[in-house]
Amino acid sequence: MLSSSMMVWLRSFDAAARHGNFTRAAAELCVSQGAISQQVKSLENALRRPLFIRGPRSLTLTPEGERLYAVARDAFRALDATLIQLRRTEDRHDVSLSCSPSFAMGWLIPKLNNFFRQHATIHLKIHGEFHGLDRSRLVREGLDAAVRYDLGRYTDLEARKFLDEWLLPVASPEFIKEHPELISPSDLRPEWLLHDSSPWEGASEFEEWEYWLEQVGVSSPDLASGRHFNLSQLAQAGAVNGQGVAMGRAALVLDDLMSGRLVDLFGICVPSGAGYFFVTEGSVQGPLASVEAWLCGEAKAYLDIVKRVLPYLR
Structure with missing residues (x-):
């Protein structure tokens, strides 16, 4: 049954099940909400059973949907992980870092000269954006890591706080x-x-x-x-x-x-209830570990300055 159409339907189903919403699934896959809805419907027709209970603002998986989602989720994660390993080589020194624009321009960019002086062989590419993150998006857009100001609650990614706010x-x-x-x-x-x-x-x-x-x-x-x-x-x-x-x-x-x-x-x-997190697919090594270590070092140096400027910090 794993035709090309079935694979498209399953990817749409996986996204809809993860988000519990056709609109957010459509945004992740860069298609229309109607396309996601139709692809899920096509999958349900092929299986001759419903996979979602459709509410006015959310989706709830049926028992059959829960069973299929558990398998689809693990399968797509395994595929993503394998593709990542095949795409990367040990001597690669490019690092693509997604970063919220305000933090990138207000904190990160002024410090990058320090990074390039210390790590001349690492080509650090900054992508300014503030979109939500999950594992499939990092893989799809070729991002190695991200910096986000949030609560650090990720279900399928590793988030390590390097700076309080x-x-x-x-x-x-x-x-x-x-x-x-x-x-x-x-x-x-x-x-x-x-x-x-x-x-x-x-x-x-x-x-x-x-x-x-x-x-x-x-x-x-x-x-x-x-x-x-x-x-x-x-x-x-x-x-x-x-x-x-x-x-x-x-x-x-x-x-x-x-x-x-x-x-x-x-x-x-x-x-703040939120902080700055270094977000990756898992454990880091090589150039990516160097980027994280540099961020942690810059954060420590920054805290020494901010405590002098704002000595009353609680």
Whole structure:
């Protein structure tokens, strides 16, 4: 039964079962939601039995679907692992690293000269993106590893935290001068707030502001009236240009604080629930291990600096 059509149907079924949703499966495989739905339907017709119970917003595997998914999942993982081994050679020195744009531009890129001085034979390629990750996506796009700011909860990948993060509201000196009434967190107005609406995959639209306000004991105002961006760096740029108060991440705003472009409003840093993770398919070795070790070393050096700039860190 393993015709070319059946293999396509099984790949669509595997993605839909993993995500519990046709839309997210379609995004992973770069096809339309309708195509995924039709391919799964074709598989069900070929097997003459349903594989999903279709709800209004989610999919639930039937017992037969559970049985098939368990086998398909293991088979595709085995194929992926074998393809990876065949594609790589021991003398390869290219490393492709997926990295969220804000972290890449605000923290990583300024430090890359150090990396290339220490590892002249490693060709490190940076891919700026913030898409969700799973094993099949790393393999499909030829990525060796990724750096993500999130909670580190991956079901089929290894995620090792190399850098903690702290949250602190920041604004420009001009904005502070225009709003002398802004003295304590309770003085914040919703319309002043600048939001990174997608700080990590699965986070809520107001995740970081809500978390920080809760930690400092201030009730959350109507946050929807603030300004919204899809990158932390964009919200930070808005703050530099006097457009409001951004929830700064220490790793990204440190240079702006040191230069005076931004001001730490209240002297209150809260440890973030998220951190920076080095994400791979499994254990690392060779050039990839060198990249991870370098990141850990740079993170340690950065922490020494941030503790001097923000000595009150808790």
